[in-house]
Amino acid sequence: MPVTKFDIPEKYEYKNGFDSYIESEAVPSALPTAQNSPQKPPLGLYAEKLSGTAFTAPRHENKQSWLYRILPSCAHPPFEDVPDSEKNESLGQGGEVFKTGLKYLPNQLRWDPFDFDRGSDWVRGLHLVAAAGDPAMKQGCAMYVYAVGKSMGDKEAFYSADGEILIVPQTGALDIRTEFGWLLVRPMEICVIPRGVRYQVRLVEEGKPARGYALELFQGRFVLPELGPIGSNGLANARDFQIPVASFDEDCGTTAFDGANVYTITAKFNNALFRTLQPHTPFDVVAWHGNYYPYKYDLGRFNTIGTISYDHPDPSIFTVLSGPSDKPGTSIADFVIFPPRWLVGEDTFRPPWYHRNTMSEFMGLIKGDYDAKKGGEGGFIPGGASLHNVMSGHGPDVDSYEGARNAELKPAKVGEGSCAFMFESCLMMGVTEWGLKTCRKVQEQYNERSWGGVKVHWKGVKIECERGRGQ
Ligand SMILES: O=C(O)Cc1cc(O)ccc1O
Numbered sequence: 001m002p003v004t005k006f007d008i009p010e011k012y013e014y015k016n017g018f019d020s021y022i023e024s025e026a027v028p029s030a031l032p033t034a035q036n037s038p039q040k041p042p043l044g045l046y047a048e049k050l051s052g053t054a055f056t057a058p059r060h061e062n063k064q065s066w067l068y069r070i071l072p073s074c075a076h077p078p079f080e081d082v083p084d085s086e087k088n089e090s091l092g093q094g095g096e097v098f099k100t101g102l103k104y105l106p107n108q109l110r111w112d113p114f115d116f117d118r119g120s121d122w123v124r125g126l127h128l129v130a131a132a133g134d135p136a137m138k139q140g141c142a143m144y145v146y147a148v149g150k151s152m153g154d155k156e157a158f159y160s161a162d163g164e165i166l167i168v169p170q171t172g173a174l175d176i177r178t179e180f181g182w183l184l185v186r187p188m189e190i191c192v193i194p195r196g197v198r199y200q201v202r203l204v205e206e207g208k209p210a211r212g213y214a215l216e217l218f219q220g221r222f223v224l225p226e227l228g229p230i231g232s233n234g235l236a237n238a239r240d241f242q243i244p245v246a247s248f249d250e251d252c253g254t255t256a257f258d259g260a261n262v263y264t265i266t267a268k269f270n271n272a273l274f275r276t277l278q279p280h281t282p283f284d285v286v287a288w289h290g291n292y293y294p295y296k297y298d299l300g301r302f303n304t305i306g307t308i309s310y311d312h313p314d315p316s317i318f319t320v321l322s323g324p325s326d327k328p329g330t331s332i333a334d335f336v337i338f339p340p341r342w343l344v345g346e347d348t349f350r351p352p353w354y355h356r357n358t359m360s361e362f363m364g365l366i367k368g369d370y371d372a373k374k375g376g377e378g379g380f381i382p383g384g385a386s387l388h389n390v391m392s393g394h395g396p397d398v399d400s401y402e403g404a405r406n407a408e409l410k411p412a413k414v415g416e417g418s419c420a421f422m423f424e425s426c427l428m429m430g431v432t433e434w435g436l437k438t439c440r441k442v443q444e445q446y447n448e449r450s451w452g453g454v455k456v457h458w459k460g461v462k463i464e465c466e467r468g469r470g471q
């Protein structure tokens with residue numbers, strides 16, 4: 001059931017439609033008419049262009065927005081290192097090349113639920129777990145978990161120059177203020193914040209920590225997957241994506257960099273954090289227009305498609321958003337969900353088959369159980385994760401396999417009250433020091449618990465031959 005079907009709190013107002021060209025004014029007539037950069041923009045605003053693609057990118061890929069704001073975003077002193085006391089353990093400080101300590105392992109990995117961290121806000125609580133490529137080359141992607149115990153301050157904002165980030169709350173609703181307006185993002189909803197957009201993450205319920213996952217594309221942007229023979233509707237429908245409307249503060253302080261009236265802007269730049277203090281709010285955009293903006297989506301609106309005869313399609317059928325590479329059909333990273341759905345396959349092993357893939361699969365669980373893995377202690381649990389890297393074999397654990405092998409195949413609803421997801425990448429993922437050690441959540445017993453003791457069902461050559469096979 002969609003989270004947003006009946007209950008849309010008033011503070012948050014949205015426009016609809018993936019990739020729509022949007023115009024939004026918090027004050028009437030703040031947008032200039034028929035041009036972008038008049039000599040004197042309306043109401044004494046500054047015009048500022050935010051481009052998400054090269055100026056000359058083809059029209060169907062071109063992304064940009066024009067912001068009409070009280071002061072331009074460049075009005076700040078130079079960036080400096082974040083202070084040690086506010087260091088993010090999984091990211092670097094300063095401009096030297098940051099060593100994430102990535103390790104490339106063929107092992108299947110699984111993590112217990114990551115600890116809540118009451119002392120950290122978004123900037124410190126966003127933990128880089130796995131990555132591929134290089135943000136400086138705009139290649140590859142990064143996978144995170146976040147554990148946030150407190151809101152960012154009223155006078156703080158964060159942005160990443162490294163890429164576009166997709167945020168998947170697992171517990172705790174996020175109140176996200178962006179330059180473009182406000183987003184409420186609850187568990188079973190997601191949002192996407194484009195490269196460079198400044199935002200502030202607050203907890204809806206202060207004192208109740210929030211946890212979730214995030215996927216950052218260093219390269220390209222999230223798009224809706226092609227539908228091919230599915231036709232013109234299905235999976236995530238364009239009209240269900242929601243875009244904030246302009247909302248602003250008027251605190252413009254002075255333009256002198258005198259340390260008074262201080263707003264902190266933290267930048268993630270090549271996986272390292274930098275900080276500047278400015279005397280005016282970054283949330284001063286009175287109006288904007290364009291097609292480069294943050295947006296949210298309610299996973300309950302996903303139109304799940306699957307077999308109505310036998311076998312199940314590849315999980316690509318569950319793709320919500322895709323981060324394509326330059327090679328058609330091959331993604332830097334896709335966001336795929338496993339929502340509640342009916343299974344009706346006849347003479348079919350219904351859970352995932354055993355497999356080894358050229359793609360790597362990072363999985364998380366928003367709630368409930370996943371049909372291929374035991375939950376409970378030492379299992380695949382909400383707030384935990386798993387990584388099956390390039391060609392690392394995996395599939396149901398022994399009990400799930402035996403259960404499904406012997407199950408009566410009447411129509412059945414799987415995943416009631418549950419939702420697992422996958423970040424699936426064509427790249428080999430390296431795991432950070434934080435992911436392997438610092439978090440202290442790696443399940444050492446994962447292989448043994450899952451596949452130790454898989455049964456031999458082989459009936460022997462004789463029987464196979466008698467049945468007329470294997471000759
Ligand atoms: O590994 C997983 O559980 C995800 C998955 C599910 C499925 O049905 C087929 C392939 C696949 O990677």
Ligand SMILES: [Fe+2]
Nearest residue numbers: 355361388394
């Ligand atoms: Fe898999």
